[in-house]
Amino acid sequence: MYTLLSGLYKYMFQKDEYCILILGLDNAGKTTFLEQSKTRFNKNYKGMSLSKITTTVGLNIGTVDVGKARLMFWDLGGQEELQSLWDKYYAECHGVIYVIDSTDEERLSESKEAFEKVVSSEALDGVPILVLANKQDVEGLAFLKVQVNKQARWN
Template sequence: MYTLLYGFYKYLTQKDEFCVLILGLDNAGKTTYLESSKTKFNKNYRGINPSKITTTVGFNVGSIDVDRVSLNFWDLGGQSELQSLWDKYYSECHAVIYIVDSSDRDRMDESKRTFAGIPLLILANKQDIPDCMGVRDVKPIFNQNAHLIGRRDFMVMPISALTGDGINEGIKWLIESIQRNVDIRPPKNVEDY
């Protein structure tokens, strides 16, 4: 009887777990985005003061739970010498969030690097800075590489990781896209980790 009740309890409380890479050039706001997401979705999480966040050397991890979905984020450093490691994590992920510093027009071409086969969410960060590039400016830059993006869920959204604007909408889109593509990359079970 205990086994039956435990199995039923486990079924009711089980969450699908998905791994999401957070990529982008250095100083795009990847870690600030991760901290802001954890603050918004994890009750009682206070987060790191944005003024204390420094350049990521290596990677940061974090997770959030939304309904019956658990998203495990891997925030990878964006320096050019670390970008060669990105593809090592790619085979394990279910989606990619690519964060663009929309206030840095000079490095926008450098941000065209894309991936294939899974949902791709490009976040035009730093929308709180006056005269930054809007989604209408950023999206055409990535559309030039549509042949590399291929057939997949793809979205460019405006956010401010500093203020938290746009984070909820991005996470919602990401979860819906991951669940639509679950046949390509099924969720991980807790036992897989």
């Protein structure tokens, strides 16, 4: 009887879970994006002070409930040494958010190379990828804003 009731409860109230990877170079704003998302979508989540966010070593996990879906965000560290671990998470993910620091013109080619490695993976065939040009609100520094609006792609 317990198994029947437990199964019925799960069927009625359990949310579908989707895993979303947040990738990009270090200091692109991946963890800040995650914290802002958790603050916006989780009513009782106060969030951490944005000034206390440091470089991610390993990963941060955040959960956001949207309607009948539960999104589990995996914010992976973007240092060059950690990028080799990204592909270990591809098989489990349902989507990818690739974050670019639009103020860092010097590392744009490095970010492009990392992005190309991500999209060339066969494990991500059919997986939706969102490219997020972050830090567009920084006055006078948003180099990528003009580039993306004119071309809608990388050169």
